[in-house]
Amino acid sequence: MDSNYLFFIEPDDGTRTLNLSAKAEIRRNPTNYISHETHAFMVNHRAWTASVLNLKKLNVTFDSTIVEDDVSELGKSPDFEDGQGRIVSSFMRLKQLEMYPLTVPESSSKETLIALRCLQIGGAKIPLDLGIRTIxxxxxxxxxxxxxxxxxxxxxxxxxxxxxxxxxxxxxxxxxxxxxxxxxxxxxxxxxxxxxxxxxxxxxxxxxxxxxxxxxxxxxxxxxxxxxxxxxxxxxxxxxxxxxxxxxxxxxxxxxxxxxxxxxxxxxxxxxxxxxxxxxxxxxxxxxxxxxxxxxxxxxxxxxxxxxxxxxxxxxxxxxxxxxADLMPGAASNEFTKVQDLVYFEKYALAPDALDQISESTLSKAKIMKSCFGYQTSVVSDADTLFAISTFYVIELWLSEVLIREDDGTEFSLTFFNDHWWPKTDSGSHSNLNLSFEVPNCLKILENFRPPIIEEQDEQLEMTMHYKGTTVANPGMICNPYIAITLRIPESFNHKHFPLFKFYLAEQILYLTQAGQAIHHRQHSIFDSGRVKRDSNTRTIIGDSRVCTFFNPVERIKIPDVAPSLHSSTLHRCYKLYVEATLKGSDPSQVKRSCAGVDFIISDDKNS
CATH class of the missing domain: 2.60.40 (Immunoglobulin-like)
Structure with a gap:
């Protein structure tokens, strides 16, 4: 089923075997090489790499199929304590990972049950697939x-x-x-x-x-x-x-x-x-x-x-x-938390030596970043070119000594359309519509967004937003948002009216230069809904609070005419959709406000 994939999971200089195999394939038949991906982490004070090489064709010998009436031998678990490294599909709670992959839980907690691939060595489990990768x-x-x-x-x-x-x-x-x-x-x-x-x-x-x-x-x-x-x-x-x-x-x-x-x-x-x-x-x-x-x-x-x-x-x-794993609730055990991802885009001519250049470039960046505990590099071929995207995971904000050249990021960036992220050149065209990438939802370019400025935000009014529709839209597009908004209102607060909702699109731009990084924030007010309808909500009493959930409180929102979401070595443009709730009490002077948000992608509509 995975006959075109070769896995390399080794300690110490684990990229050597991968590079030798990939270089041999490029020398023998460059059109047979598709891509490779490397994850590198320190586990128990030892460097480990988990890599996969993707080829169009591979020499495969098929054994005869055996139909089992007795399933006792089917699906036996390996011995995870034998010292080998493995990529393992796992169900875990966030607290059980050696590295906590998310900066802000966002309606989750460390007790949240997650499904992910891990690099597992003994009892240590490091989450994979956290960086930008080829699809x-x-x-x-x-x-x-x-x-x-x-x-x-x-x-x-x-x-x-x-x-x-x-x-x-x-x-x-x-x-x-x-x-x-x-x-x-x-x-x-x-x-x-x-x-x-x-x-x-x-x-x-x-x-x-x-x-x-x-x-x-x-x-x-x-x-x-x-x-x-x-x-x-x-x-x-x-x-x-x-x-x-x-x-x-x-x-x-x-x-x-x-x-x-x-x-x-x-x-x-x-x-x-x-x-x-x-x-x-x-x-x-x-x-x-x-x-x-x-x-x-x-x-x-x-x-x-x-x-x-x-x-x-x-x-x-x-x-x-x-x-x-043992999924019982308990004390958190994460050794450290990822607070930022640094992403670097590079292009090379398709040649065996390029693989060594990519490895050297990646390692040199990782060594300078004192707070880097791991990275992921995705390399993919496109005709006579190799695209390399490296995502570095750091536990401290990287505010100086940015490892880029001034001209990086202009001739190679990623924008979103047609359900994927596609490489784009400085001429404004996408290089190959057969070459796409995935940007995971746990990628954190910055520690957090700056939410809308709200006067007198009340900590007693708790609010969460669940966005059930697609979180992708073109500039100027009118969307049916399919939103469920939950408010936890103190029982002691008497209010006559239903909330007012205002929507904002927050834009965050991160510029990277040799001198460091600069962050710019913009806020776009996109819709004032008015009051919600009485038949669009539910209400329950939990403890000393009234919990009200409002389903689809607005019929539509219009996305402003903004630039598309973008990732490159020198520029990251990201968006988040916020909703502000205002609840007025029976006394006109009593007002409570709260805010919640969800990540949003603005598509590159010129290529949609």
Whole structure:
């Protein structure tokens, strides 16, 4: 399943083996090299690196698939105390990490349950995927389809099955993976549907019967070996049938709904629901990897019984089984907290020596930063060019000796459009629409935003905002915000009216120069909602407070005509949407105010 990826997890000079492998590939076949990524941290007073090399093709030997009736050998956990380093999918509380990845919890606490990939050595767990990284659709794709007759335009059944990961609400995703707890029910994280390829579902233009469902869990293990200077991978797959049921579910073309990218129908989850067995976590070590996949086979046929159209449709979903540590609440144990990320963008000609130059440049920056405890470097090829983005994690604000040249950041930056961050040149064009990056929501360019200036903000009035819609908009765009605002009002405060809400878009610009950094703040007032409607809220009593939640208190907000969000070596432009609540008491002189905000992205609308 991950046959195009090679993992390197080693102590001390851990980039050496990675660079040797990548350089050998660039010399042998530069078009086969796609990208690589390196995470480096100090763990137990020793340097560790976790890297992954992404190639278009890799020498892979496939072992025969073994169907297991007994799952006792399926998904065994490795020995985490053997001294090896591993990338492990994990469920943890924020307090359990060696490094607390977020500067401000923002409606979370250190007891918050999170799902993320960690570099684990013994009991130490360092979170990964905290910096800017390249997007590899194959590894993180939510939906994968088998190369079967369903792809054939001459297929008698004009439907395509779709398996989609739905993140459960009880935990917060940090890494862009399909995290699942061992033993989970499929209905808690999986949505299966059919996408119509035409106006009819089959050649007969008849209704369709879903008659048989098979759900199979596949465990994919791979072993990295070196033969004659060439790295090969030996893969083995074991499978276990979770469900094999004969069913009766009829549906017609008119039942499909327009989902934006086509007409889709979602059968009831009860048709395919079953439970996963108890499984060890998804992991990658220096030599061995284990991943999981769910395969769903669906037998469909039309209802013209004389000569019915029939076909077996198949779809798969990669899942990451998370290891669960002791999740009981308790005292926080974070060794240190990340307060700022420093990001550097570089370009190199595609050549073997460029990899050593990137490593040397990254290490030289890390050594000068006395407060740096780790970094992540993402390198990706684009024709004859290598793009390198390094994100350094620091525990103190870096206010001087900025490690850049005056001309850095102008010819290479990232702006957002079409759901991703794309590299942009100084001419204003994006270099390659096949090359995109991910900026994680825990990236902290600065310690915090400057909230709107509010007169007499009352600490007794607690306020949180949950923004349920997309947090991306074009300049001048009118948005339906889908906001839920919760106010915790002291029971002793008598008020006659519902709150007034005002919205602000806060702009924060960070300039980096050789002399240090300069921060600029702007505040855009974008909408004055007036009072909310009485039928749009709920009210409960908790302790000595009234807790009121207002759902979608405004119909729309209009985004100001501002410059797009941007990241480069010398400039970061970020936005946050704030809402100010004003609550007037029965006595006109009594007024309480509070404020809450959510990160917001302004798209590069010229390229949307």
């Amino acid at each position: 590899s659709e194959k590894y993180y794709d939510d939906v994968e389809h088998q190369d079967s007759e369903t792809k054939n335009s001459e297929s008698s059944i004009s439907m395509e099955p779709i398996a989609t990961y739905i993140p459960p609400k009880e935990y917060r995703l940090v890494s862009r993976c399909n995290f699942v707890k061992s033993g989970s029910s499929l209905k808690d994280f999986l949505s299966v549907g059919f996408q119509r390829r035409g106006t009819a579902l089959c050649n007969c233009d008849a209704a369709v019967l879903l008659s048989h469902v098979i759900v199979t869990l596949e465990e994919h293990t791979s072993l990295k070996v070196q033969k004659g200077g060439v790295i090969e991978v030996i893969e083995k797959t074991r499978s276990h049938v979770l469900k094999d049921s004969v069913i009766t579910y009829h549906f017609s073309a008119w039942q499909f709904e327009n989902a934006g990218e086509g007409y889709v129908l979602h059968p009831p989850a009860s048709l395919y629901n079953c439970n996963l067995p108890q499984l060890g976590p998804t992991f990658h070590s220096n030599y061995r990897s284990r991943t999981y996949q769910i395969r769903i086979d669906l037998d469909v046929e039309c209802t013209l019984w004389d000569i019915p159209c029939s076909e077996r449709l198949s779809t798969t979903l990669n899942i990451d089984i998370g290891a669960e």
